[in-house]
Amino acid sequence: MTGSESMTGLSGCLLLAAINFHTLLFYLFATLACGFAVGVVLADNVVRMALYLVLSLGATAGLFFLAGAEFVGAMQLMIYVGGTLVLLVFGVMLTAQAPFVSLQTSSGDRALAGIVAASLLALLLQAAVSVEVWRRPGLGEVAPPAATPIGTALVGLRVDEPPPASPSGVRSGYLLPFEIVSVHLLVVLVGAAYLARAKRRKTPRAIEVAASAGSVELAVEPRRRTGGATSALTAGGAR
Amino acid sequence: MADFLINSVGLPPWLAWTVVAGVAAFLILNVIAGGALVFIWAERKIAARIQDRLGPTRTGGRFGWLQSLADGIKLLAKEDLMPEGADELLFKIAPYVSFCASFCAFIALPFAFDFVGQRLNVGVFFVVAVLGLEVFGVILAGYASASKWSLFGAMREAAQVVSYEVPLGMCVVVPVMLAGTMDLVTIAEKQAGWFTNWYLFHDPFTFVVFWVYVTCAVASVNRAPFDLAEAESELVAGFHTEYSGLRWSFFFMAEYGSMFLVSALAAVLFLGGWNGPIPVAELLGLSAGTGDTAHYFVRLVGCGNLLLKATLGVLVMMWVRWTLPRLRIDQVMTTCLKYCTPIAAVMFAGAMLWQLFLPGGVVPGIARPAGEIREGWLEGPGGAATRGVAAPVDKTVAQVGP
Numbered sequence: 001m002t003g004s005e006s007m008t009g010l011s012g013c014l015l016l017a018a019i020n021f022h023t024l025l026f027y028l029f030a031t032l033a034c035g036f037a038v039g040v041v042l043a044d045n046v047v048r049m050a051l052y053l054v055l056s057l058g059a060t061a062g063l064f065f066l067a068g069a070e071f072v073g074a075m076q077l078m079i080y081v082g083g084t085l086v087l088l089v090f091g092v093m094l095t096a097q098a099p100f101v102s103l104q105t106s107s108g109d110r111a112l113a114g115i116v117a118a119s120l121l122a123l124l125l126q127a128a129v130s131v132e133v134w135r136r137p138g139l140g141e142v143a144p145p146a147a148t149p150i151g152t153a154l155v156g157l158r159v160d161e162p163p164p165a166s167p168s169g170v171r172s173g174y175l176l177p178f179e180i181v182s183v184h185l186l187v188v189l190v191g192a193a194y195l196a197r198a199k200r201r202k203t204p205r206a207i208e209v210a211a212s213a214g215s216v217e218l219a220v221e222p223r224r225r226t227g228g229a230t231s232a233l234t235a236g237g238a239r
Numbered sequence: 240m241a242d243f244l245i246n247s248v249g250l251p252p253w254l255a256w257t258v259v260a261g262v263a264a265f266l267i268l269n270v271i272a273g274g275a276l277v278f279i280w281a282e283r284k285i286a287a288r289i290q291d292r293l294g295p296t297r298t299g300g301r302f303g304w305l306q307s308l309a310d311g312i313k314l315l316a317k318e319d320l321m322p323e324g325a326d327e328l329l330f331k332i333a334p335y336v337s338f339c340a341s342f343c344a345f346i347a348l349p350f351a352f353d354f355v356g357q358r359l360n361v362g363v364f365f366v367v368a369v370l371g372l373e374v375f376g377v378i379l380a381g382y383a384s385a386s387k388w389s390l391f392g393a394m395r396e397a398a399q400v401v402s403y404e405v406p407l408g409m410c411v412v413v414p415v416m417l418a419g420t421m422d423l424v425t426i427a428e429k430q431a432g433w434f435t436n437w438y439l440f441h442d443p444f445t446f447v448v449f450w451v452y453v454t455c456a457v458a459s460v461n462r463a464p465f466d467l468a469e470a471e472s473e474l475v476a477g478f479h480t481e482y483s484g485l486r487w488s489f490f491f492m493a494e495y496g497s498m499f500l501v502s503a504l505a506a507v508l509f510l511g512g513w514n515g516p517i518p519v520a521e522l523l524g525l526s527a528g529t530g531d532t533a534h535y536f537v538r539l540v541g542c543g544n545l546l547l548k549a550t551l552g553v554l555v556m557m558w559v560r561w562t563l564p565r566l567r568i569d570q571v572m573t574t575c576l577k578y579c580t581p582i583a584a585v586m587f588a589g590a591m592l593w594q595l596f597l598p599g600g601v602v603p604g605i606a607r608p609a610g611e612i613r614e615g616w617l618e619g620p621g622g623a624a625t626r627g628v629a630a631p632v633d634k635t636v637a638q639v640g641p
Binding site for chain 1 (some may be wrong): 253256326328329332359360361364365367368369371372375379382383422
């Protein structure tokens with residue numbers, strides 16, 4: 001802040017901006033994240049919800065970058081904004097009966113969701129305020145951020161903390177939680193593929209089309225229908 | 240530069256950092272926009288030559304070199320149409336989403352040693368992550384257009400990009416493994432010297448991985464022969480069927496920006512970055528010392544090196560586009576899942592074993608070991624902190640902060 005004293009002509013408003021530059025960006029990103037999160041809840045179109053979710057998660061990634069945690073920020077972009085949302089759009093498009101139905105929540109669901117969300121928020125706020133260390137100023141200047149400790153900790157080796165006086169002498173990393181999460185994700189993927197796969201049984205419409213197109217189509221039809229997601233795309237074009 | 244502004248000019252830090260950010264953003268924007276102008280003209284000329292035509296010849300005198308500018312004026316003057324039944328907000332926002340993703344990825348791309356918007360210690364990861372966001376603009380455009388051709392295009396694009404991110408990530412991991420870091424600046428620095436130090440020539444596996452990367456990069460930026468999302472002959476231009484005027488041109492700026500970006504990334508990861516094939520500066524003894532004129536001249540030449548390599552990559556993409564026929568969607572998926580992914584996986588394992596058993600190369604004296612330096616993983620808590628990779632980033636955080 002030494003330079004700001006030399007600029008005597010600056011108004012107090014600019015001085016305020018000089019002091020709160022980092023904080024200003026923090027509040028900007030935080031407001032964006034919260035605002036778009038509310039947008040996700042209030043929107044009734046699935047694709048709009050996805051867009052608001054992307055923007056909200058992107059603003060959260062911005063918060064991570066602002067805090068100097070590039071690895072976590074890039075992770076946020078890669079996994080949540082990039083991967084999950086593309087998969088979400090995919091799932092919506094493949095599973096919806098009529099494409100892009102508007103979602104209408106009943107008032108009972110709304111009340112239930114409100115109660116759950118409010119209690120979770122209360123719990124998280126209480127937990128966040130009760131931690132003494134987090135209220136200390138200047139926390140961001142403690143250690144330079146680096147991706148290597150996180151990476152090595154994920155494969156089971158902690159290099160960021162000295163090993164405690166345990167019998168084995170090394171401190172185990174996050175390998176077990178990482179593997180558990182991976183298996184969970186695998187289960188979710190298999191379930192999603194099961195839900196989204198093309199149905200085997202023939203609908204009356206398909207039989208009618210096949211009958212009018214002749215016996216050649218009948219021979220082709222079963223192979224095309226069992227081909228999974230890729231051929232479901234091409235089959236969608238033919239329908 | 241920010242230090243110079245703060246200490247010599249006397250600007251307050253927040254203004255200095257804003258000015259620096261503005262200058263960087265301006266330069267990157269001009270690389271994309273100016274690059275798009277040149278590349279669109281080059282694309283027309285190359286397409287014409289490959290098809291035994293002349294291409295634009297009259298606009299701006301010889302060679303039709305003002306053709307892109309004329310195109311731009313035409314696009315500006317076009318009516319901005321939106322189909323009835325389109326989702327207005329999403330239709331309008333989609334081109335900007337695409338362009339922003341393409342633009343943001345340039346932030347972490349180094350043009351020369353310290354010509355980089357923001358040096359991140361996870362630069363490779365950041366670029367790949369942000370580049371994947373471009374698909375979201377395409378999906379939004381396809382959905383919001385209220386046209387079935389657009390929707391089919393968007394679906395194909397989503398399927399293709401999501402699939403090709405897997406082998407692309409595997410290819411990118413190989414240079415990261417050889418360099419021992421995800422910092423793009425460090426990766427390029429480790430390939431300094433003669434061109435035999437480039438990771439392309441590090442071992443046979445990296446040589447193969449480079450070509451897999453090229454295939455996946457062409458697919459991930461949605462260029463022919465993988466341009467199913469905008470297949471003119473079957474989908475009536477696909478996801479941008481309903482777009483016209485300036486919004487349409489934003490999609491194309493994003494596409495040419497992404498082409499340039501993946502080419503520059505290939506240059507940094509495999510082709511030595513800003514290091515020329517022959518270390519002229521080193522032979523002349525220019526690279527010693529920092530801050531003097533000769534040093535900046537070396538940086539400028541390095542920047543030119545990188546731009547040249549990236550431009551060559553873009554030209555190769557154009558050559559491929561006008562040479563190969565378009566693949567069907569099932570062929571695209573087969574190429575990705577049955578060829579690119581297994582090849583990349585095997586080459587990754589091969590490069591790893593090579594690194595383990597033949598770290599010095601087969602011919603000692605020609606190939607210097609490029610990957611022997613690790614980051615001091617196991618030295619304890621101080622090891623990672625003192626290696627200096629994260630230093631510029633830390634300075635930013637510390638000085639911007641209150």
